[in-house]
Amino acid sequence: xxxxxxxxxxxxxxxxxxxxxxxxxxxxxxxxxxxxxxxxxxxxxxxxxxxxxxxxxxxxxxxxxxxxxxxxxxxxxxxxxxxxxxxxxxxxxxxxxxxxxxxxxxxxxxxxxxxxxxxxxxxxxxxxx
Amino acid sequence: xxxxxxxxxxxxxxxxxxxxxxxxxxxxxxxxxxxxxxxxxxxxxxxxxxxxxxxxxxxxxxxxxxxxxxxxxxxxxxxxxxxxxxxxxxxxxxxxxxxxxxxxxxxxxxxxxxxxxxxxxxxxxxxxx
Amino acid sequence: xxxxxxxxxxxxxxxxxxxxxxxxxxxxxxxxxxxxxxxxxxxxxxxxxxxxxxxxxxxxxxxxxxxxxxxxxxxxxxxxxxxxxxxxxxxxxxxxxxxxxxxxxxxxxxxxxxxxxxxxxxxxxxxxx
Amino acid sequence: xxxxxxxxxxxxxxxxxxxxxxxxxxxxxxxxxxxxxxxxxxxxxxxxxxxxxxxxxxxxxxxxxxxxxxxxxxxxxxxxxxxxxxxxxxxxxxxxxxxxxxxxxxxxxxxxxxxxxxxxxxxxxxxxx
Numbered sequence: 262x263x264x265x266x267x268x269x270x271x272x273x274x275x276x277x278x279x280x281x282x283x284x285x286x287x288x289x290x291x292x293x294x295x296x297x298x299x300x301x302x303x304x305x306x307x308x309x310x311x312x313x314x315x316x317x318x319x320x321x322x323x324x325x326x327x328x329x330x331x332x333x334x335x336x337x338x339x340x341x342x343x344x345x346x347x348x349x350x351x352x353x354x355x356x357x358x359x360x361x362x363x364x365x366x367x368x369x370x371x372x373x374x375x376x377x378x379x380x381x382x383x384x385x386x387x388x389x390x
Numbered sequence: 391x392x393x394x395x396x397x398x399x400x401x402x403x404x405x406x407x408x409x410x411x412x413x414x415x416x417x418x419x420x421x422x423x424x425x426x427x428x429x430x431x432x433x434x435x436x437x438x439x440x441x442x443x444x445x446x447x448x449x450x451x452x453x454x455x456x457x458x459x460x461x462x463x464x465x466x467x468x469x470x471x472x473x474x475x476x477x478x479x480x481x482x483x484x485x486x487x488x489x490x491x492x493x494x495x496x497x498x499x500x501x502x503x504x505x506x507x508x509x510x511x512x513x514x515x516x517x518x519x
Numbered sequence: 520x521x522x523x524x525x526x527x528x529x530x531x532x533x534x535x536x537x538x539x540x541x542x543x544x545x546x547x548x549x550x551x552x553x554x555x556x557x558x559x560x561x562x563x564x565x566x567x568x569x570x571x572x573x574x575x576x577x578x579x580x581x582x583x584x585x586x587x588x589x590x591x592x593x594x595x596x597x598x599x600x601x602x603x604x605x606x607x608x609x610x611x612x613x614x615x616x617x618x619x620x621x622x623x624x625x626x627x628x629x630x631x632x633x634x635x636x637x638x639x640x641x642x643x644x645x646x647x648x
Numbered sequence: 649x650x651x652x653x654x655x656x657x658x659x660x661x662x663x664x665x666x667x668x669x670x671x672x673x674x675x676x677x678x679x680x681x682x683x684x685x686x687x688x689x690x691x692x693x694x695x696x697x698x699x700x701x702x703x704x705x706x707x708x709x710x711x712x713x714x715x716x717x718x719x720x721x722x723x724x725x726x727x728x729x730x731x732x733x734x735x736x737x738x739x740x741x742x743x744x745x746x747x748x749x750x751x752x753x754x755x756x757x758x759x760x761x762x763x764x765x766x767x768x769x770x771x772x773x774x775x776x777x
Contacts, residue, residue: 266406266433277395288427297438298417301430304395306622308584309426309553313603334595348602352595424553424696455695466721466739473735474700476605493693524664524691535653546685555696556675559688562653567684 264293264359264367268390269300272359272369276386277302285374287382288315291359293367296320296349304373311372317351318379319370322358326365330354330380355379357387393422393488393496397519398429401488401498405515406431414503416511417444420488422496425449425478433502440501446480447508448499451487455494459483459509484508486516522551522617522625526648527558530617530627534644535560543632545640546573549617551625554578554607562631569630575609576637577628580616584623588612588638613637615645651680651746651754655777656687659746659756663773664689672761674769675702678746680754683707683736691760698759704738705766706757709745713752717741717767742766744774 269291280287286307291300296319303312322329324346333339334352343350354377356370369386371379398420409416415436420429425448432441451458453475462468463481472479483506485499498515500508527549538545544565549558554577561570580587582604591597592610601608612635614628627644629637656678667674673694678687683706690699709716711733720726721739730737741764743757756773758766 263434266431270431293438295438297432298430298441299432301427302395302399303426303428305392308582308623309422309424310582310584310600310604312427314600317599317603334599340595343599343602348599351599351603353599422553424551424555426553453695453697455697466727470704470721470730470735470738470740471697471701473730474704474738475697494695521692524689528689551696553696555690556688556699557690559685560653560657561684561686563650567680567682570685 262361262364262366264291264299266299271389272386273300273302275389276369276371276382277304279382279385280304280374283378285378287371287373287379288312289383289386290315290319290370291367292319292323294323294365296323299367307373314351314353314372315370317349318353318356318372319368321350321352322356322368322370323365324350326358328358329356329370355383357383359387359390393420393428395428400518401515402429402431404518405498405500405511406433408511408514409433409503412507414507416500416502416508417441418512418515419444419448419499420496421448421452423452423494425452428496436502443480443501444499446478447482447485447501448497450479450481451485451497451499452494453479455487457487458485458499484512486512488516488519522549522557524557529647530644531558531560533647534627534629534640535562537640537643538562538632541636543636545629545631545637546570547641547644548573548577548628549625550577550581552581552623554581557625565631572609572630573628575607576611576614576630577626579608579610580614580626580628581623582608584616586616587614587628613641615641617645617648649748649751649753651678651686653686658776659773660687660689662776663756663758663769664691666769666772667691667761670765672765674758674760674766675699676770676773677702677706677757678754679706679710681710681752683710686754694760701738701740701759702757704736705740705743705759706755708737708739709743709755709757710752711737713745715745716743716757742770744770746774746777
């Protein structure tokens with residue numbers, strides 16, 4: 262049970278469309294169950310650090326098996342775990358796990374707006390699965 | 391003079407279509423003139439390290455301002471420069487610089503097939519600009 | 520829409536002139552939209568670490584798309600993002616984003632005085648754009 | 649006996665003028681006797697990695713006390729020394745030490761053309777001291 266590239270792209274596009282609708286400049290990242298990148302888009306004018314943040318939020322979400330807003334960023338345990346991953350985890354709101362038939366198959370992460378806007382956009386993306 | 395997201399996605403899709411046609415499983419990455427990610431796709435079944443390699447080839451191409459096959463990977467100078475970039479440069483064939491109106495605006499990198507196949511696919515992508 | 524070298528040098532010189540006027544020893548750095556260095560000056564007697572700090576503030580400003588005083592340095596999220604950038608971000612007051620025709624095209628960062636003096640000097644630099 | 653900022657800028661400008669004359673896009677870096685950056689310029693269109701390379705060549709020249717073309721890049725000893733400096737040394741032709749009254753006070757490094765062109769340009773810069 263894996264995500265297809267078509268599904269990943271459909272989710273990315275839906276999140277981008279929503280970002281356009283609400284007027285923010287977003288990066289959107291979809292990774293698989295192993296945390297590895299499947300599909301990504303950065304809108305014109307989105308800050309370049311959003312490319313890293315969107316990927317890091319999605320990686321963290323799938324790594325911890327929960328939406329990234331539920332990762333306690335200032336926990337020493339979380340920070341110790343982050344230190345093992347070479348900077349790949351960004352423990353911030355804006356990524357959601359992707360579940361198919363009860364199985365976590367990846368995550369979708371956004372960055373570029375407020376953390377709440379990022380999550381709102383990727384939630385629209387998730388709904389396009 | 392920048393790449394638009396639409397242009398980046400069109401190049402990625404063209405490279406993916408070519409990879410499908412020749413029967414390989416490809417990751418394709420497009421970055422901007424600063425080396426920052428714009429668009430990315432990894433086909434089902436492509437090894438996950440290809441996600442990193444496609445990005446690193448594109449980063450190296452735009453960083454050095456030349457197709458990645460022209461970066462002498464075993465030069466001590468190139469290795470010294472790579473050491474300054476935190477592992478972001480992969481000095482291997484398979485990425486091409488993207489030029490608009492005579493100005494380098496980014497690069498497209500592929501990974502997943504042989505190095506020659508990777509370059510062939512991203513060349514088809516480049517032609518879709 | 521890019522910064523020209525002439526514009527970058529004019530901004531650097533204006534900031535240096537202001538630092539001389541208020542009697543501090545400043546490093547000033549201007550980077551482009553991708554965070555890459557365009558122009559730099561360090562005044563005689565400015566501590567050498569100011570060279571690194573001025574560059575890191577400017578990189579952080581353009582990476583986050585906001586003046587560096589607005590980057591919350593003690594946020595675990597910011598620290599996680601900093602960890603992805605190999606030490607290139609200094610999240611301290613003293614850098615301002617550079618906007619041309621509504622588009623962020625770079626940043627100017629200063630270091631050597633107090634954080635407020637650094638910002639005051641680069642603001643004079645920015646006005647010379 | 650130190651370089652002044654005025655001297656550093658004059659050298660940078662002379663090297664840039666020479667690069668314009670011979671038709672290449674150059675980064676030029678001047679550092680002090682401690683290897684710390686004093687003045688820097690990157691021409692429009694110069695590849696972004698040239699910013700790093702110009703600084704690294706100048707750092708290496710002053711660190712080893714010789715023009716960078718005389719640093720044997722593939723020596724294991726040189727490589728061991730480079731490993732102690734966090735990637736700051738680029739052991740390639742294109743940087744010259746700056747001597748005042750018999751004392752080494754810094755170095756000027758260039759990158760963006762061929763290694764010989766880089767050295768030719770910074771030699772013109774050096775002559776403007």
